[in-house]
Amino acid sequence: MNIFDELAEIYFEADNKYTAIESLARAKGHFKKEAKYKRKKELNDQAYFLFMFTRLEDRLKKLSNKLIVDKYTKLTNWNYKKTWDILYKRKKNIPLLDRVALLTKIGQADYNLIVKYYKQRNKIGHGQSFTITIDIAIVVTDMKRLYYDLKL
């Protein structure tokens, strides 16, 4: 079992448990308790989303670094090499979306998908909430696909 499936299994255990309590609280008219468990579910979503995104982030960093080192060391024509020389010098400080643009075409489906998730990652990272509907089952599928499909 890969890390995404392992995380998904633990996530759904907790999510099902919280949902059952949320539903029971609603049935009994305990609206404060219902809201409390709804909030717990939201935080659970955020935690697992963040954990999964960091796995993808790590993969993107490794792949883009490999690409930069390959180009820096193998290219000989200065017209092509000059951009890679700059990237090589800055390789520790390249923003994530620039790394994504080295691996996927800007504006195309995979790039746009990573941008959408990255925006949500930043919101969560700064203590805010998701600003679009995040469905962990879909996140697991997307993260797994991106993680294994993105190649040099």
Add this chain to the structure above:
Amino acid sequence: MIKFDHNKLKKTTTSVDKPVLHINKIILITTDKEWASRLFGASLSVKFACIDKNKKETKTSLDHLSLGTLITPYHKQPVLELNQQFSFVDKFNFTKDDECTQWKTTIELNNLSLEKNESLEVSIIDSSHIQKRIKDWKKRVADLYKETKKWLGDVPQYNIKIGQPTPMYEELMQSFNIQPTETDTADIFKENKILISFKPKGLWMIGANGRIDIISQAGNYILVDIAEQFQEPQWHIYTATDRRTGKPFTKKELLNLISSFQ
């Protein structure tokens, strides 16, 4: 929607509100049946300008959007999905926003000469589009509850009641300064006991046109509208853990679902 053709490569609009522009996608329309590969090296420039009471531009901001791509004859109607948002970025703050009586937005197509039989459609999301989608979402949710009520009509021990509304304030609403709103929840009762609850989760989601969570003490399900925007809804029901094997949400599915919860 803005349409550029060989005569028109620039579009200007004015607004009282500070503009936010979301370019969704761009479609190249051509009547050519057979055409060769073509390097499509165009760009769009988006300029926002603050107009003061003397009708003068007092501050501007300019952004570029590269549309560079290779279009082959296999692309019958090339569509570039862009999803880029633009807003005024103030560099110097010399002029306060309340000194702007109007805002001017200019979108210009650069580096592309269109033939007579070609045009470029730029699909734009603006504030009124967002308002329309919120209205449509609330209607689809209300219609779903009405339909569910009809389905339960034949089974006298069940009924559906509208519950406490849930807040709605999603990213696009925030970007376009649209006020937060609420969507109705609903509960299905069996003899005054809640069996399941419908809780709208959100409208804007990746790959679908809105989601409603179905929660119960025995498990949770998800309803997803897989139809395109402003089309007749196609609600599909999924288990919480699996998005691959959804089924259309029908009377039979609903009755199966509530009977499994008893």
